[in-house]
Amino acid sequence: MDCNCKKLRDDIAAGRIKSAEAVEAVFDTIEKNDSKIGSYISTFKEQAIANSKQLDEKISTGKSAGILAGTPIAIKDNMCTTFGATSCASKMLENFHAPYNATVVEKLISAGAIIIGKTNMDEFAMGSSTENSALLKTVNPWNTQCVPGGSSGGSAAAVAAGMCSAALGSDTGGSIRQPASFCGVVGLKPTYGRVSRFGLVAFGSSLDQIGPITQNVTDAALMMNVIAGHDPADSTSVDEKTAPVCDCLEKIDEPIGNLKIAVVPQFNTGADGDVQKAINEAIEVYKKMGAEIVEIDMPHLEYSVAVYYIVATAEASGNLARYDGVHYGHRAEDIENYIDVYCKSRAAGFGKEVKRRIMLGTYALSSGYYDAYYLKALKVRNLIRGDFLRAFEKCDCVLIPTCPTTAFKFGEKMDDPLKMYLSDVYTIAANLAGVPAISIPCGFDGNDLPIGLQLMAPAFGEDKLLRIARMFESKTDWHKRRPPII
Amino acid sequence: MENLEYKIIVGLEIHVQLLTKSKMFCSCAISFGERANSRVCPVCVGMPGSLPVMNKKAVELSALAGMALNCKIAKFTKWDRKSYYYPDLPKNYQISQYDLPLAAAGFIEIPLENGQTKTIRITRAHLEEDAGKNLHTTGNFSQVDLNRAGTPLLEIVTEPDLSSAAEVRSLAVELQRIVRYLGVSEADMQKGHMRFEPNVNLHITKDGKEYKTPIAEIKNLNSFRAIERSVDYEVQRQLDEFSRTGITMETGNKTTRGWDDDAGKTVLQREKEEANDYRYFPDPDLVPVEFTDSWLAEIRAGLCEMPIKRQLRFVNEYDLSDYDAGVLTAERTTADFFEEAVKSGGQSKRVCNLLTQVGLKMANEANCSAAELGITAENLAKLAKMADGGQISATAAKTIMEKMTQTADEPKVIAEQLNLIQKNDTAELEVIVEKILAENAKAVEDVKSGGKKSKAAKGFLLGQVMQKTKGRANPKVVAEILERKL
């Protein structure tokens, strides 16, 4: 069964397919394949089927069932739910049961989505391969020797392997787009402030955004229509007056006239040959559709990784201070005094990468180093944002690869954190500047691993960005290929 | 011990709990004495994914207090995280304001014992969230109650301009008056609404050289008396210590000392060898506060005449003693009530006496303010007029005022009902006096014989008349008649 979101929704709403059938079919696929892939940390089969049956009844009586009417959706395990645990793939929160739902979860439910499970990730969203999960190993559905990318690796793998209609991920430095690229699916990081972060377990609060991972661009637009919008519970979510929410789906198939796309000379080198070739071909596709390609200098982008690993870790060191074994979460056993509760519980509850980043962030904020690292990083961040503001005066979007490589092998970068960090070089800038960015499939390398094309647009321009992405998708078939495992 | 010449240097750190219905960053109700951990939610427990949203009232009350303390209110202010680990601090950081406090560079005028005033500079005032409470049990463990966590606090820091324990107390009393006037805080010290932490040291001159003793910060002060006693004690302790050891600021460390009220002394709590590294950085979960001119004007409208000015005016305008003016201006509502009654025609001294001698006592018993006793200012003025005009006695005025709290009747009606109108009718009283004189020949003789017995006998006769009239005769008139007849 083709389980892409929009089509399935239309079928269910029209009564051609029952939601319960769709949900059961997805669970069949999960039961058949997820032992190999490892997308889900937890699933809610009984609850999901019960909910879908209720929805079917609603639909049969002619009532509207919401714009996601009965479609099976997965969410990353760093979004709070009152059902199941919210583990962040960490021993620290393995048994944490949130007493509330994240705003996006509430929005999904009221749109009629059936939440089928929570997906694997790098612990606390820190990583680029999902290898940092303390609970589960997720493989790339295209090649099980390779990582699915990260940190939303479980969500991307689940979408690629047809184990849900669509999924939510979170993106702090590329954690939606990079795994989407590695798994050959679509991943959108919305503008900072467009989607509520309430209930998203924070990593780098000024960078984190929740976004959709889907089989195609249209589904991403549909998901955005569900999750975007102001939330009074999140002070950093932008109000309707400042930036009204647009209907992303309405004109999704309308191409944009006089399209101007910018390429960045600084990022023209450095990617693998196959990746660069695919990007160049993508540029040709746009040219054929009448787009004008302009070259724009963005001289500060090369500092993105440096800035990011200070800003994100500094914020993380604060955000993760609360996991101390006092009020919730893991508490170590061999405790002698109250200081032990902290030091030992955190030592046992956190994995290595989390510890490394807490250490780095604490160092960058500590007295004597603050100005040289944290403050300097905030200043360079402003320069990077300036690059984008200037670029968008001259173009509709910026086009670069999502990643310099395709999916890499397990263990390849685990010993060298810096090498791992540098693989985020193309995705980080959008988070630092707060602009929306999307990754869409644009080819395969010599090993049949998917390649992602990244488009970045001005803040709150998701509707236009999705249309530009859809233009490419409508002329190509890359998104229709499915991994060999299913 | 040698006689040293020294100056006392005291600066204050003050925490004032703001009078809001809900907490600083969540909607939990402000708590006092409820069941432990009942006034808490994901936000104030710092649960994963929860986010803070500012309480508008708390921001406004802080700005109002800043204005009353003659501070400059920042047009742009922001939130910072102050990191330290403690079980009563659920996020292990406190949301506070670091480099851009809401208010700065102000002053407060305090009354001195000699009747003059002194200006104490205010360094800054900023808004922050309170911590919960750690309770130390008799066992080998502690309990944590987070009901108080997230309560809005205004932290006020003064310059070290105070030079005696009496001045410190005076500032505390004055600040309490100010914040109560403005409705900024209930400022009940016993309930911890106002917490004073004096930083005390001495500048000692010895052999023509100046020595500065190490600063001690005193905690656990929950009454004005404790404030004054603790500073007095600390001055003596530091003098002794310096005489004994010669330790100065350069050779010794800053210490934190707790006040033991029963023992009447301060006890060493902590010696700060190195400054705490709080790793302040901007809280990415919150957006800045920007005060527009119109918003500031709106807040400024909540200002009123400050108590110290009002007290002085009462002395001059209403011819009251400084003491009475102080009592009347201690609470804004009482002072307002007083002025209203005077405006309605009550003679100021008479109204003052009624309020201070009768009203405040009743208010105290009823646990409300004098203005809330149920007596209108008009009726109070009428009562004062009756007493002034001799229609009722002072004792009767008290009885009537007590009755006025239970009924809306005018004082005259009450006086008539209770038969308390004084007999001023000379002809009628003369008849009674004649009768008494006739019945008490012995006393009349004593009066006429003059000497020691005369005065007592006069008093006896007056008493007899009063008894006969059941206390309703105007004693002034009776005395006049007696004088004439004898």
Place this chain on the structure above:
Amino acid sequence: MPRFFFWMAEVMSKKIDAELVKKVAKLSRLELTETEVAEFANQLSAILDYVEKMEQLDTTDVQPLAHCLPISNCLRDDCAKPSLGTEKILENAPDTDGDFFKVPKILD
């Protein structure tokens, strides 16, 4: 160059030595093994070496950017709403004593 000097060069370029790692670990409330201390000293030094490329940029007149948002004054009216309640909040607690969270004795 003799091996010794290579080693010296490596040690001297280290931004973070074991002692500093331990200090930061204390601030972070993380108990580290000696192996972890050594590993983090190397890795964090390498990362900081890379991060220092920021120094190439002159940022004298650049304002720090903590947030990309075009908004301020996100305020909430002062209304109290029901809280979660003691039972619910203690559900996730690792250790409790009656209505309280329980921790080993806190010494000031």
